[in-house]
Each structure stands twice: as structure tokens, then as C-alpha cells.
Amino acid sequence: MRAIQITEFGGPEVLNVAEVPEPVAGPGQLLIEVSRAGVNYADTHQAEDSYLSSPELPLVPGGEAVGRTSDGRRVVALLGSGGYAEKAVAAEAMAWDVPDGIDDVTALGMILQGATAWVLLRRSTHLEPGESVVVHAAAGGVGSLAVQLAKAWGAGRVIATASTKEKRDLALELGADAAVDTAEPDLKSALIEANRGRRVDVVLEMTGGTVTDQSLRALAPFGRLAFYGMASRQAPSPVQPAGLMAHSTTIAGMWLAQVFQLPGDVMGTALRELFGLAADGRLRVVAGGEYGLTEARRAHEDLRARRTTGKLVLDPSR
Structure with missing residues (x-):
């Protein structure tokens, strides 16, 4: 499958499209066919190895994705990495069903x-x-x-x-x-x-x-x-x-x-309220731009240069 793969740490120039093996879901995991992947400022730190946790190389970046599971569920998920790809694996506990009427950009904007x-x-x-x-x-x-x-x-x-x-x-x-x-x-x-x-x-x-x-x-x-x-x-x-x-x-x-170390379902509580406010028209995610997988470098360049507003997403189909 196609994915963005990092083989050395650095700026946007280290984001390269590559053919990589499809991920395999293990026990307690879901395989997601990614329709959109979220782009976040934390991803730029991950690429240059300046974030709170240091990743191992080679790395497929991307901490969030929305798409369909093999049984047809539409979910949005938080990932340690792997979102910038056609398919991604998420822990079941880190994936939430997306209500009807909530589009991909809104789902991704809410989860992180x-x-x-x-x-x-x-x-x-x-x-x-x-x-x-x-x-x-x-x-x-x-x-x-x-x-x-x-x-x-x-x-x-x-x-x-x-x-x-x-x-x-x-x-x-x-x-x-x-x-x-x-x-x-x-x-x-x-x-x-x-x-x-x-x-x-x-x-x-x-x-x-x-x-x-x-x-x-x-x-x-x-x-x-x-x-x-x-x-x-x-x-x-x-x-x-x-x-x-x-x-x-x-x-x-x-x-x-x-947040996941706190007692209770804090994340689930937050998402239920956020999706409810969005459904009522009281909260909207500002669509900041959609990039193809081949444009991941430009997405990071735009983000780092503060040329963007709102939520940025990658479309892995192009």
C-alpha cells in the first residue's frame, strides 16, 4: 500500500511516499481503510524527533484517521503513528464510532x-x-x-x-x-x-x-x-x-x-459532547485544506509557516 514513510528525522523534506506492507490487526485492534488522515502540529515535531516521545525509524507518521473497518463501521481513531497511509491499525479502545451527519473533517477535527x-x-x-x-x-x-x-x-x-x-x-x-x-x-x-x-x-x-x-x-x-x-x-x-x-x-x-490514564471515559465524554454540539450547529470545525498523500510535504510546510487555518487533512487516495 502507499504511505508516507520517514527514514531519517528532519523537516518536511523527510516525508516521502513509499510502498510499504499493509498493517495487520492483532487482538484488540481494528484495521481501518483510511478515507482521511488528520495533519497536526505534533506531526511536525514527530518528523523532526522533537516531540514528547521519541519514535523509531522507519516511521509512518500520523496520529489520527477516519475510515471504515472490515465490518463496515465508520470510525475515527487516535493512533500512535501510521495515519498517513491507505490503511492503518488502531486499538479498539482508541476508536470511536462517527455519528451520522458528521463528515470526515469534523470527525478528525474533534478527536484530537x-x-x-x-x-x-x-x-x-x-x-x-x-x-x-x-x-x-x-x-x-x-x-x-x-x-x-x-x-x-x-x-x-x-x-x-x-x-x-x-x-x-x-x-x-x-x-x-x-x-x-x-x-x-x-x-x-x-x-x-x-x-x-x-x-x-x-x-x-x-x-x-x-x-x-x-x-x-x-x-x-x-x-x-x-x-x-x-x-x-x-x-x-x-x-x-x-x-x-x-x-x-x-x-x-x-x-x-x-487523558487515558484518568479514571472514567474522559475521551468518550468529550467526544459525545463535541459531536452533539456539532450536530446542533453550535460548534463547527473550520476546514483548513485537503492535501493528497503526495502533498504531505507541502502540508507540513504550510503548517510550519502558519499559512493555514482550521483542520488540515490528507486524502490517501491521491
């Missing part, structure tokens, strides 16, 4: 990015009605859904940040109350001004560097920042515990893989 936004707001920051929320990279896959969820769950004011006017306009269309240019030299003051002169309660942050530093300085007492990525590849300044105590600040890290 939607669930990430859900966990960030529900579990990492414990958003309360009336609180202000800053969503960085608000036109991206996680950000565009986090803006909508925060509004649906009663946030008092949602402040989006993005790098271009087009992306900021999209965030406003999705329900943000204000939009700020991430490149503002005094981002802290810009966030406070966007919150009508008040410090902010919650920040969802995946950029790193000075964006994280200035976001922390914009937090109100008992404010919470949830850190779930470092797209700039720049580490924030070190944080001193005494500084956290002085302002009653909470910093949370979030990696979705850890």
Missing part, C-alpha cells in the same frame, strides 16, 4: 484538536462562567474550537490572538469578542486592553517564547495558563515558584495522551 480544547477548558483551567479567556493561535485547529467552546460554556469575554488580519477576522466570526495581533510588542498590555482594562482569567497557550512570558504577566490573581505546545520552538523564561505564589497563578501543562 476538539478533545484538546475540551480538556484544556474543562480539566486544565476549570473555566467558570463569566471568566475571560485568551486563546492564542485562535484560527488554528485547537484555537478555533476553543473559541467556540469557551463561548458555548459561558465565558464572559473571549480574546483571540492570531498573526494576520484574516485569521483574526475568522476568530471574531467564530465568536471571539476581541482579536489581538500576536506580534504586538507589548502583548501583555494588548491583552489587558482587549479585556477592557482588566487582567485575564484563563490563557490557552501553544506558542512559547515571549508569548508565554507576556501572557503570564497578563493574568489576574488566581489566573490559569494551560501550556500545550511550543510552535515557535522557543522556550519561555524560567518560572519561579515564589512568583506563582505572589500572584496566585496556576500553570498547567497538557498532553492529550495522559
Whole structure:
């Protein structure tokens, strides 16, 4: 079968189309004929071996796929790897049936990015009605859904940040109350001004560097920042515990893989709510672009250059 195979770590140039053996499902696994594979920023880290876990080579990347099982079920699944291919194997416990009326892009948008936004707001920051929320990279896959969820769950004011006017306009269309240019030299003051002169309660942050530093300085007492990525590849300044105590600040890290160690079916709960909101028209996945398997390099280039909005997918049939 055709797949993207990585034989050395690096940038988009290491993504090559190859003929590889079809995967075989073992006990407790499902073989999925992939109709679409999701493309995520984490995939770019996986390709260059800069993510939280180090993969082995050769590697077929891709952490999510939607398609049909051999018995005709339509499922969306989280994968350790293997999504950028015509067929993929998933653990049964990591695959969920897709309700009627939910298209491929929506299904893929919910399973990782939607669930990430859900966990960030529900579990990492414990958003309360009336609180202000800053969503960085608000036109991206996680950000565009986090803006909508925060509004649906009663946030008092949602402040989006993005790098271009087009992306900021999209965030406003999705329900943000204000939009700020991430490149503002005094981002802290810009966030406070966007919150009508008040410090902010919650920040969802995946950029790193000075964006994280200035976001922390914009937090109100008992404010919470949830850190779930470092797209700039720049580490924030070190944080001193005494500084956290002085302002009653909470910093949370979030990696979705850890959700499966929690008691109860957290992921199933999240997806049921997300699919329900989508079916009711209260939550939409922004389609960010579809690429053929042969265009995987371009997908990663566009993602890393921040030329994209919303959910990116690969079509393994072309």
C-alpha cells in the first residue's frame, strides 16, 4: 500500500511516499481503510524527533484517521503513528464510532484538536462562567474550537490572538469578542486592553517564547495558563515558584495522551459532547485544506509557516 514513510528525522523534506506492507490487526485492534488522515502540529515535531516521545525509524507518521473497518463501521481513531497511509491499525479502545451527519473533517477535527480544547477548558483551567479567556493561535485547529467552546460554556469575554488580519477576522466570526495581533510588542498590555482594562482569567497557550512570558504577566490573581505546545520552538523564561505564589497563578501543562490514564471515559465524554454540539450547529470545525498523500510535504510546510487555518487533512487516495 502507499504511505508516507520517514527514514531519517528532519523537516518536511523527510516525508516521502513509499510502498510499504499493509498493517495487520492483532487482538484488540481494528484495521481501518483510511478515507482521511488528520495533519497536526505534533506531526511536525514527530518528523523532526522533537516531540514528547521519541519514535523509531522507519516511521509512518500520523496520529489520527477516519475510515471504515472490515465490518463496515465508520470510525475515527487516535493512533500512535501510521495515519498517513491507505490503511492503518488502531486499538479498539482508541476508536470511536462517527455519528451520522458528521463528515470526515469534523470527525478528525474533534478527536484530537476538539478533545484538546475540551480538556484544556474543562480539566486544565476549570473555566467558570463569566471568566475571560485568551486563546492564542485562535484560527488554528485547537484555537478555533476553543473559541467556540469557551463561548458555548459561558465565558464572559473571549480574546483571540492570531498573526494576520484574516485569521483574526475568522476568530471574531467564530465568536471571539476581541482579536489581538500576536506580534504586538507589548502583548501583555494588548491583552489587558482587549479585556477592557482588566487582567485575564484563563490563557490557552501553544506558542512559547515571549508569548508565554507576556501572557503570564497578563493574568489576574488566581489566573490559569494551560501550556500545550511550543510552535515557535522557543522556550519561555524560567518560572519561579515564589512568583506563582505572589500572584496566585496556576500553570498547567497538557498532553492529550495522559487523558487515558484518568479514571472514567474522559475521551468518550468529550467526544459525545463535541459531536452533539456539532450536530446542533453550535460548534463547527473550520476546514483548513485537503492535501493528497503526495502533498504531505507541502502540508507540513504550510503548517510550519502558519499559512493555514482550521483542520488540515490528507486524502490517501491521491
